[in-house]
Amino acid sequence: MSLERMRVLLVEDNPGDARLIRIYLAEAGAAAFDLAHADKLAEGIRRAREGDFDVVLLDLSLPDASGLEAVTKMHEAVATCPIVVLTGLNDEAVALEAVRKGAQDYLVKDQISSALLVRAMRYAVERKRAEEALRTSEAQLSNAMEIARLGYWEYDVADDLFTFNDHFYAIFRTTAEKVGGYKMSSAQYAKRFVHPDDVAVVGADSEGH
Numbered sequence: 001m002s003l004e005r006m007r008v009l010l011v012e013d014n015p016g017d018a019r020l021i022r023i024y025l026a027e028a029g030a031a032a033f034d035l036a037h038a039d040k041l042a043e044g045i046r047r048a049r050e051g052d053f054d055v056v057l058l059d060l061s062l063p064d065a066s067g068l069e070a071v072t073k074m075h076e077a078v079a080t081c082p083i084v085v086l087t088g089l090n091d092e093a094v095a096l097e098a099v100r101k102g103a104q105d106y107l108v109k110d111q112i113s114s115a116l117l118v119r120a121m122r123y124a125v126e127r128k129r130a131e132e133a134l135r136t137s138e139a140q141l142s143n144a145m146e147i148a149r150l151g152y153w154e155y156d157v158a159d160d161l162f163t164f165n166d167h168f169y170a171i172f173r174t175t176a177e178k179v180g181g182y183k184m185s186s187a188q189y190a191k192r193f194v195h196p197d198d199v200a201v202v203g204a205d206s207e208g209h
Helices: 015-032 041-050 069-077 092-100 114-148 166-171 186-193 196-202
Strands: 006-011 033-038 055-059 083-087 105-108 153-156 161-164
Touching: 006 015, 006 041, 006 114, 015 033, 015 114, 033 041, 041 055, 041 069, 055 069, 055 114, 069 083, 083 092, 083 114, 092 105, 105 114, 161 186
Parallel strands: 006 033, 006 055, 055 083, 083 105
Antiparallel strands: 153 161
16 A cells, blocks of 8 residues: 555445545545445445455444444455444444454544544554564464474463463473363463462462462
């Protein structure tokens, strides 16, 4: 995507809202955007798959999809294309869930301005690029570790979950099958791999707190 021109797919069934988006983009500089429009999710998915779009503007209330279902289906169809949700629902919980399901941003229709819309689209594109770069980097690191046969573990603080690779288990002369899988809580980790005298040091008691 060049800085001069952005290819945008708008999936919106309300003619008035679609017209307003066109006005916002025109105010930002019509020459900077190529806008395609679909009024149903199925059509939007088809066009997204066939086209080469930089960003999708996605309404959450469509004739053939309602709510976060639209985000899920669009993300599954074109996972590499960033999605900006457009909705009349000002709900922080729904906004967070939309991002979890694959959206890069969530805009409430009656709060949108030309500047906000363009900023959200550019941010979505840059964030998606960063995510793809991170995934590529992580895949390269994982491959390097496999080649070097290095043991690896990762801890998710929010879910209290350790993840290990096969080489980690090899260091302890065991396998994932023998200890219950590639993932375990901090309490399970402490029980299997930490000496009882050191459990307090690593901060994992028998209850996992």
